Amino acid sequence: MTPCIALVRGINVGRAKRIAMADLRELVEALGFSQVRTLQNSGNVVFEAARPNAAKVARSIEQAIEARFGFSAAVVVITAADLDAIVEENPLSHATADPARFLVAFVASPATLGKARALLAQAWAPDALALGSRAAYLSCAGGIIESKLMQAFARATADGATTRNWSTVRKLQALAGNAAE
Numbered sequence: 808m809t810p811c812i813a814l815v816r817g818i819n820v821g822r823a824k825r826i827a828m829a830d831l832r833e834l835v836e837a838l839g840f841s842q843v844r845t846l847q848n849s850g851n852v853v854f855e856a857a858r859p860n861a862a863k864v865a866r867s868i869e870q871a872i873e874a875r876f877g878f879s880a881a882v883v884v885i886t887a888a889d890l891d892a893i894v895e896e897n898p899l900s901h902a903t904a905d906p907a908r909f910l911v912a913f914v915a916s917p918a919t920l921g922k923a924r925a926l927l928a929q930a931w932a933p934d935a936l937a938l939g940s941r942a943a944y945l946s947c948a949g950g951i952i953e954s955k956l957m958q959a960f961a962r963a964t965a966d967g968a969t970t971r972n973w974s975t976v977r978k979l980q981a982l983a984g985n986a987a988e
């Protein structure tokens with residue numbers, strides 16, 4: 808069995824698109840996955856799958872959310888090994904001192920990162936942007952909501968990325984590493 812992480816985009820933000828984590832766990836279990844756990848209330852699901860195909864698993868979760876809850880939500884699925892590689896690849900590791908202001912943007916397709924490549928040519932200080940092979944890294948020194956970089960990144964990637972702060976990323980990494988225990 809392979810530990811995996813599903814990152815559901817845009818649920819439980821404000822009053823729209825609400826899903827109780829118990830219902831999300833039940834939905835993922837009903838799709839045949841095991842050891843299903845959630846982290847926080849923002850659509851982070853850790854589970855185990857036999858020979859997972861990330862794109863197919865993501866589509867199945869997206870379709871199940873639409874069927875059960877009546878709205879769409881994009882899902883990015885990665886394996887625990889992928890998450891470990893994303894953490895290891897972080898080119899802005901010096902910026903993780905304030906984990907609430909350091910984001911990792913997960914994408915289903917590396918092509919989505921290409922949409923943000925033009926942003927690298929612009930000056931964002933005190934914010935910073937780096938692109939990895941499977942994720943983007945954003946340091947938002949003045950806060951996420953006010954960050955011009957974050958706004959530009961969201962426009963460039965449209966619905967193709969979902970972000971988690973560094974603290975959540977590390978918690979997911981720990982939870983996925985313990986999935987088989």
